[in-house]
Amino acid sequence: MGTLVDARNIRGVYYTGAKDVVAVDDVSIRVEEGEVLGLAGESGSGKTTLGSIISLIARPPLHVEQGTLEIDGKVQELGGDARIPRTWRGSVVSMLPQGAMNSISPTKRVRHLVWDVMRSHDRRISKEVALDRARERITALGLPVRVLDAYPHQLSGGMKQRVVTIISTLLNPRLLVADEPTSALDVSSQKILIEMLLEMLDQKFMSGVIFVTHDLPVLRTVATKIAVMYQGRVVESGPTQLMVDRPQHPYTKALMSSVLTPEPKYSKIRIEGMSGFDRTSFDAPAVIHS
């Protein structure tokens, strides 16, 4: 199988009027067909920004100063005032936004949102077909069908998060960028959501996923490769097992050693986290495992 997405030399800057914020600084990543790329890293390191650039939804004040995106062999220039074909958004790359809870319109019932998304893509689709697809996936995710009739505020945090996953995958995009899709879910619901994403890959509803999360144990179960970001750069990337068991870059080491899992020793010891490390060591050159 070939390469699905090849994003090269991406630089994204927020023009704030006062001081520009370089949120993504010359980042290149690649997703192979059928693969899940896990994207982890420090809070504020540029993961969401990178995701929105790759999903072609970057808007001012975010400016893509440089970069190219190749999907299915088609190359798209991203920098400057490059024109991006409308048809790529949503159906080629779809972004499942962070803070899902807030990204869905509070005044519309879920069924209405489903219909909106489906219709925006296919004018001729019938309401029944659209809702059937949604109903199927709602059930697959272990949600009660009543959520279709609910307004967002009537759903719990984790329910909203799953509803957003369903909505952003309704169009079967080639690449899904999922930004923290499981941060509000208990482990059992996480497992179900991940199984659904993998199933969708298996069935070729989608061809690849970029999975942004702080939850490294979850990444270990779902990702083929992991890339770790720190201050706008990818500091290390490689196959999941290697990244988890033998990280090389000082920041990756700091990150991996701070993960808390329910083992007896963790209820007794104190882990120093970030303050136990010398931040200057994180400026070390990137380590890219092939």
Added chain:
Amino acid sequence: MIYDVSHLTKVFGRGRHQVRAVDDVSFELEEGQITTIVGESGSGKSTVARMLLGLLPITSGTLTFRGKDVTHLRDRAEYWRQVQAVFQDPFSSFNQFFTVGKLLNRSMKLVGKEAGQQRLEESLGHVGMDLEVLDRYPHQLSGGQRQRVMIARALMMRPALLIADEATSMLDASLRVNILNVLTDLRDSLGMTVLFITHDIGQACYLADRVLVMEHGKMVEQGPTDEVIFSPRHAYTKRLLADVPKLHSALELEQP
């Protein structure tokens, strides 16, 4: 004991659409202890938190804070000075038109001018942010940065009770541990009581003195952390623990 929750119940809607979100839940919060609530999505954790905060009318039950019945408290100004919250969703709980500085200014006024400035710097330090963030608007912050501002705001008040609902879900592992350490430090130095709602059993295990487990609106198990997590009794708790993914298969990372 600082808080007593007795037979707390919340029913949303009526008739066919009725949802019993919280169903006859009772527990106590011991002063100077960290208690976590874990449980599946939709089990009623946030609803419990919102009722304790007085943000949601209670269907039935009583709440007692420091010996005083606060179930139907009218004037909550003083109560909210002692009971602070960090909400699950850092995207909606901000006024988008205020800079972070202005937002924190209100808490600063409540604390008092001089002490306020010092608390502000201290609290931002606790969450790993510098003063530069004060000039930013919420939409100019990443998810985790917003969440950290919320935590700093609550800590500034040095509350007797902090209710944190999935307050660290958007933080990377290293920062998260730091903030959990801050909470345990404040518990030890100031005797702060914390009710920490999380779906992350790893965090509960690291942080909590006591663990409460909810399923479908009911409190199915509660007890000291070691007992609940390492010898769970209820079938649901066992299932929840079995699903927890581990980071390492065999190899252990050495601590620096």
